[in-house]
Amino acid sequence: MQAELKAIVAEVQEKATGIHSRAEFEAYKATVVGPKGSLTEIMKGMGAIPKEDKPAMGKLINEAKTAVQAVFDTVLERLETAELAARLGPAIDPSLPAPDLPRGTLHPIAQVREEMVALFRRIGFSVAEATEVETEHYCFDALNIPADHPARDMQDSYYLPEALKVGNVSQLADEKYLLRTHTSTVQIRTMLAEQPPIRIVAPGRCFRRDTPDATHSANFHQIEGLYVDRDVTLLDLKATLDHFVKTIFGPKAKTRLRPSFFPFTEPSFEMDFYSPDLGKLSNKWLEIMGCGMVDPEVFKAVGIDPELYTGYAFGMGIERIAMILQGVDDIRYYYQNDVRFLRQFA
Ligand code: DAH
Numbered sequence: 001m002q003a004e005l006k007a008i009v010a011e012v013q014e015k016a017t018g019i020h021s022r023a024e025f026e027a028y029k030a031t032v033v034g035p036k037g038s039l040t041e042i043m044k045g046m047g048a049i050p051k052e053d054k055p056a057m058g059k060l061i062n063e064a065k066t067a068v069q070a071v072f073d074t075v076l077e078r079l080e081t082a083e084l085a086a087r088l089g090p091a092i093d094p095s096l097p098a099p100d101l102p103r104g105t106l107h108p109i110a111q112v113r114e115e116m117v118a119l120f121r122r123i124g125f126s127v128a129e130a131t132e133v134e135t136e137h138y139c140f141d142a143l144n145i146p147a148d149h150p151a152r153d154m155q156d157s158y159y160l161p162e163a164l165k166v167g168n169v170s171q172l173a174d175e176k177y178l179l180r181t182h183t184s185t186v187q188i189r190t191m192l193a194e195q196p197p198i199r200i201v202a203p204g205r206c207f208r209r210d211t212p213d214a215t216h217s218a219n220f221h222q223i224e225g226l227y228v229d230r231d232v233t234l235l236d237l238k239a240t241l242d243h244f245v246k247t248i249f250g251p252k253a254k255t256r257l258r259p260s261f262f263p264f265t266e267p268s269f270e271m272d273f274y275s276p277d278l279g280k281l282s283n284k285w286l287e288i289m290g291c292g293m294v295d296p297e298v299f300k301a302v303g304i305d306p307e308l309y310t311g312y313a314f315g316m317g318i319e320r321i322a323m324i325l326q327g328v329d330d331i332r333y334y335y336q337n338d339v340r341f342l343r344q345f346a
Pocket of ligand 1: 181182183184224225262264265289290291292313314315316
């Protein structure tokens with residue numbers, strides 16, 4: 001009987017490791033301690049055992065029962081842990097980013113801005129910035145834009161009330177403050193801070209009191225370019241713009257300079273381009289920027305000697321370029337942040 005008990009305990013210990021579900025466990029447990037189980041049968045046999053042997057046998061049986069129960073407890077614990085793990089799913093690392101979030105993308109305007117900036121960086125331009133809140137001096141006077149110019153009209157620009165003059169945006173105390181109407185302000189701020197040679201592009205946000213329609217927005221973006229050195233000529237400007245247009249709109253694109261007027265350049269031009277690979281816009285001359293040779297008056301305003309230095313400047317709207325490249329026919333789409341629109345540029 002002692003040997004039988006030992007065999008039962010050994011068998012339970014061995015079989016236990018192969019049990020992987022509660023159903024298997026219950027079924028197996030019944031074969032040991034159920035009404036007809038192996039251990040139960042031995043306990044039933046106690047009656048036939050001589051009286052004097054009973055205490056010793058009882059002790060052995062109890063020991064066997066305890067050993068078997070310990071094995072069953074371990075199995076049950078193992079099964080419960082496995083069941084819980086199955087309900088919780090795979091192990092996670094809570095420090096990782098949520099896997100379900102879709103990745104964002106750059107805004108289509110930012111994509112075009114980055115493409116343009118990268119192009120100019122490759123040919124030696126660096127990126128300059130200045131504030132969006134400006135004074136009339138930097139926005140107009142220093143750029144040779146006279147006091148009676150319509151761009152300075154309170155109706156055309158966003159002027160800031162006195163109370164909003166915060167921060168150190170100007171050294172000039174009694175200046176009028178406004179939201180910059182163009183990025184040409186960065187020309188002035190850069191030339192005051194650096195000595196030639198200067199070769200910068202300045203991407204940034206501008207503001208005008210425009211009534212929004214398909215091609216106008218009160219807030220929009222420009223890229224300004226400025227190159228100042230000895231012996232900079234119109235040919236340098238033309239070559240740079242040719243390179244720009246061919247890189248952005250394809251190698252077959254052509255440029256054309258049309259005489260125009262800007263107070264801060266002399267001579268001044270509108271630059272048009274056309275490209276045979278532009279879908280609906282193919283082979284039409286499209287005006288995309290203003291440009292010219294830096295006016296000596298501007299050099300004087302920033303203390304650069306116009307006898308020693310010459311320069312060219314250009315400025316264009318990023319939205320205009322983006323609309324052509326992306327086939328967008330209404331500027332307002334760019335500002336509505338409708339993901340159905342934005343996703344198309346992902
Ligand atoms: N600032 C002008 C505008 O907003 C654009 C422009 C024209 C910039 C000619 C220039 C330039 O640098 O040379 O309409």
